[in-house]
Amino acid sequence: xxxxxxxxxxxxxxxxxxxxxxxxxxxxxxxxxxxxxxxxxxxxxxxxxxxxxxxxxxxxxxxxxxxxxxxxxxxxxxxxxxxxxxxxxxxxxxxxxxxxxxxxxxxxxxxxxxxxxxxxxxxxxxxxxxxxxxxxxxxxxxxxxxxxxxxxxxxxxxxxxxxxxxxxxxxxxxxxxxxxxxxxxxxxxxxxxxxxxxxxxxxxxxxxxxxxxxxxxxxxxxxxxxxxxxxxxxxxxxxxxxxxxxxxxxxx
Amino acid sequence: xxxxxxxxxxxxxxxxxxxxxxxxxxxxxxxxxxxxxxxxxxxxxxxxxxxxxxxxxxxxxxxxxxxxxxxxxxxxxxxxxxxxxxxxxxxxxxxxxxxxxxxxxxxxxxxxxxxxxxxxxxxxxxxxxxxxxxxxxxxxxxxxxxxxxxxxxxxxxxxxxxxxxxxxxxxxxxxxxxxxxxxxxxxxxxxxxxxxxxxxxxxxxxxxxxxxxxxxxxxxxxxxxxxxxxxxxxxxxxxxxxxxxxxxxxxxxxxxxxxxxxxxxxxxxxxxxxxxxxxxxxxxxxxxxxxxxxxxxxxxxxxxxxxxxxxxxxxxxxxxxxxxxxxxxxxxxxxxxxxxxxxxxxxxxxxxxxxxxxxxxxxxxxxxxxxxxxxxxxxxxxxxxxxxxxxxxxxxxxxxxxxxxxxxxxxxxxxxxxxxxxxxxxxxxxxxxxxxxxxxxxxxxxxxxxxxxxxxxxxxxxxxxxxxx
Numbered sequence: 114x115x116x117x118x119x120x121x122x123x124x125x126x127x128x129x130x131x132x133x134x135x136x137x138x139x140x141x142x143x144x145x146x147x148x149x150x151x152x153x154x155x156x157x158x159x160x161x162x163x164x165x166x167x168x169x170x171x172x173x174x175x176x177x178x179x180x181x182x183x184x185x186x187x188x189x190x191x192x193x194x195x196x197x198x199x200x201x202x203x204x205x206x207x208x209x210x211x212x213x214x215x216x217x218x219x220x221x222x223x224x225x226x227x228x229x230x231x232x233x234x235x236x237x238x239x240x241x242x243x244x245x246x247x248x249x250x251x252x253x254x255x256x257x258x259x260x261x262x263x264x265x266x267x268x269x270x271x272x273x274x275x276x277x278x279x280x281x282x283x284x285x286x287x288x289x290x291x292x293x294x295x296x297x298x299x300x301x302x303x304x305x306x307x308x309x310x311x312x313x314x315x316x317x318x319x320x321x322x323x324x325x326x327x328x329x330x331x332x333x334x335x336x337x338x339x340x341x342x343x344x345x346x347x348x349x350x351x352x353x354x355x356x357x358x359x360x361x362x363x364x365x
Numbered sequence: 366x367x368x369x370x371x372x373x374x375x376x377x378x379x380x381x382x383x384x385x386x387x388x389x390x391x392x393x394x395x396x397x398x399x400x401x402x403x404x405x406x407x408x409x410x411x412x413x414x415x416x417x418x419x420x421x422x423x424x425x426x427x428x429x430x431x432x433x434x435x436x437x438x439x440x441x442x443x444x445x446x447x448x449x450x451x452x453x454x455x456x457x458x459x460x461x462x463x464x465x466x467x468x469x470x471x472x473x474x475x476x477x478x479x480x481x482x483x484x485x486x487x488x489x490x491x492x493x494x495x496x497x498x499x500x501x502x503x504x505x506x507x508x509x510x511x512x513x514x515x516x517x518x519x520x521x522x523x524x525x526x527x528x529x530x531x532x533x534x535x536x537x538x539x540x541x542x543x544x545x546x547x548x549x550x551x552x553x554x555x556x557x558x559x560x561x562x563x564x565x566x567x568x569x570x571x572x573x574x575x576x577x578x579x580x581x582x583x584x585x586x587x588x589x590x591x592x593x594x595x596x597x598x599x600x601x602x603x604x605x606x607x608x609x610x611x612x613x614x615x616x617x618x619x620x621x622x623x624x625x626x627x628x629x630x631x632x633x634x635x636x637x638x639x640x641x642x643x644x645x646x647x648x649x650x651x652x653x654x655x656x657x658x659x660x661x662x663x664x665x666x667x668x669x670x671x672x673x674x675x676x677x678x679x680x681x682x683x684x685x686x687x688x689x690x691x692x693x694x695x696x697x698x699x700x701x702x703x704x705x706x707x708x709x710x711x712x713x714x715x716x717x718x719x720x721x722x723x724x725x726x727x728x729x730x731x732x733x734x735x736x737x738x739x740x741x742x743x744x745x746x747x748x749x750x751x752x753x754x755x756x757x758x759x760x761x762x763x764x765x766x767x768x769x770x771x772x773x774x775x776x777x778x779x780x781x782x783x784x785x786x787x788x789x790x791x792x793x794x795x796x797x798x799x800x801x802x803x804x805x806x807x808x809x810x811x812x813x814x815x816x817x818x819x820x821x822x823x824x825x826x827x828x829x830x831x832x833x834x
Binding site: 240320328333356 | 655659687725
């Protein structure tokens with residue numbers, strides 16, 4: 114209830130329409146298990162507009178069936194579902210060695226809920242109400258995870274290089290000195306290069322706090338980082354996606 | 366009938382009845398006791414005087430014989446208020462004396478009569494009336510018996526006196542009961558009636574009513590005072606609740622109205638790019654609303670203690686340093702300097718996320734309000750521990766919070782800045798306080814530079830109890 118007001122209520126969300134973002138991850142196919150039909154309709158429509166094919170199941174049992182019959186890149190599962198609750202769907206899937214990344218949606222939205230959700234085998238957790246841009250960004254990051262450059266020791270975006278071992282950052286061969294936290298910020302952005310990373314995601318992965326930063330704290334850190342990696346260079350790399358977050362990308 | 370029953374239900378009447386009963390018992394006991402005692406003393410005196418006479422009689426008889434004895438007794442019997450004298454023959458017939466008849470058998474035994482016996486005195490007018498007497502009987506060697514006795518009055522007279530005394534006592538007690546009834550019933554119970562009248566009004570919804578308090582400071586006044594204090598608290602809570610709902614109405618209605626207007630504007634726009642900007646504004650507005658709702662929800666959940674299970678050791682030193690590091694560039698952007706005095710290795714049992722959010726809120730506030738002081742634009746984050754307290758404080762040199770408003774600013778949606786010119790939900794300190802309550806701590810607000818300073822500043826301190834192992 115009420116989610117439709119927040120979760121991409123607009124048929125075409127200007128937040129990502131503006132960035133011309135269509136299908137950052139090509140041909141991604143996801144499953145949405147959500148019993149609120151209205152919210153699910155908005156969600157699948159909004160995903161489709163972002164170039165993501167979204168199937169929908171309205172209860173736990175049919176969701177479990179669809180998840181084991183088809184190959185999805187990501188699943189979005191509501192915690193409270195009729196016939197079989199979300200967490201049990203996830204643990205059942207994991208038991209059947211279905212390791213599709215799962216994002217848990219929850220109206221409970223509290224710290225301990227997050228912990229139990231992730232323990233049950235979820236990969237990410239988003240409390241309601243959420244902005245659709247947040248959901249989209251997280252789904253895309255999860256979809257990328259399969260081929261994620263987790264083992265890569267060197268991230269590259271255009272002429273920007275980040276060495277994860279030596280903690281060195283170079284652009285066009287010129288070394289850029291970063292504070293440890295700035296390094297981690299850049300590392301996370303580059304790991305998800307070409308994808309939108311929200312402020313909440315940054316606070317989660319760089320500072321390890323799981324709540325919505327109420328003010329512009331993250332923006333200030335990002336703009337500091339930006340000035341360091343872009344100051345002496347012509348080409349901007351770090352883009353601000355209005356209403357959503359940030360993306361590092363080589364525009365070619 | 367019902368009126369009588371009602372009256373008996375009143376405490377005054379019951380108390381009076383109880384007092385009367387108690388007094389009556391006391392009085393009866395007193396009367397009986399006093400009469401018994403005086404009787405004993407009197408009896409002792411009578412015995413003493415009679416014993417002396419017996420000695421006299423013996424002496425006279427020894428010297429003057431029966432004739433001398435007769436003369437002496439005649440003389441003594443004529444004296445006013447004389448004792449009773451009897452000389453009887455060996456068979457018990459009365460020979461001489463000032464007594465008309467004696468209960469048979471009394472004269473047969475020598476010595477003291479064990480109980481009062483009946484006799485009839487001579488009477489000048491009318492038939493003789495029986496009296497009680499006590500006596501000592503002496504058997505002379507010639508067979509004559511001499512009895513010396515003392516009149517104890519008519520039978521029933523003693524009882525009459527006792528009854529009289531009791532009546533007087535009961536009359537006094539009745540008067541006393543009336544006085545008590547007036548004292549308690551008319552006065553004290555009227556006060557209780559006044560109290561119930563006031564309570565009725567309060568129950569009808571007028572929370573500003575107070576119970577009457579007298580000047581005496583007695584139990585009733587103390588009761589009224591504590592009830593009044595309770596009412597004060599209830600009224601405050603009630604007002605707080607009203608304030609919260611008013612503020613919710615205001616703080617949610619304003620952005621909703623703005624949202625609606627912006628949406629209407631966007632709808633009316635012809636140019637695509639202008640509409641895009643307008644819609645972005647709408648999203649920003651909605652995000653702010655969602656934040657407000659989230660914050661409200663969070664506070665309620667924290668206050669309900671539903672996340673108390675998630676407690677674990679939290680490195681406060683690390684969180685403080687992290688938060689300071691996170692906010693340092695923000696402060697710099699606002700023209701402020703963030704300094705720290707963080708003692709190492711301070712740990713409390715708690716929820717890292719919540720404590721983190723609380724510190725973020727404090728830093729947000731400090732940065733928001735401290736930039737008004739150009740002289741000392743610093744914000745200081747301090748963390749220290751003593752024997753039983755861990756104190757984490759954020760101090761700024763901004764306009765501060767007047768002492769009388771310090772209790773107010775932690776309430777939901779209360780913002781000193783009436784115009785709402787600074788961004789914010791008005792929920793920041795409410796959440797901090799709720800988080801501290803969950804951790805068994807307290808929130809302290811004080812001025813950084815003293816209340817009288819031109820820039821008093823605000824120091825917000827989160828006080829955590831130290832867990833004893």
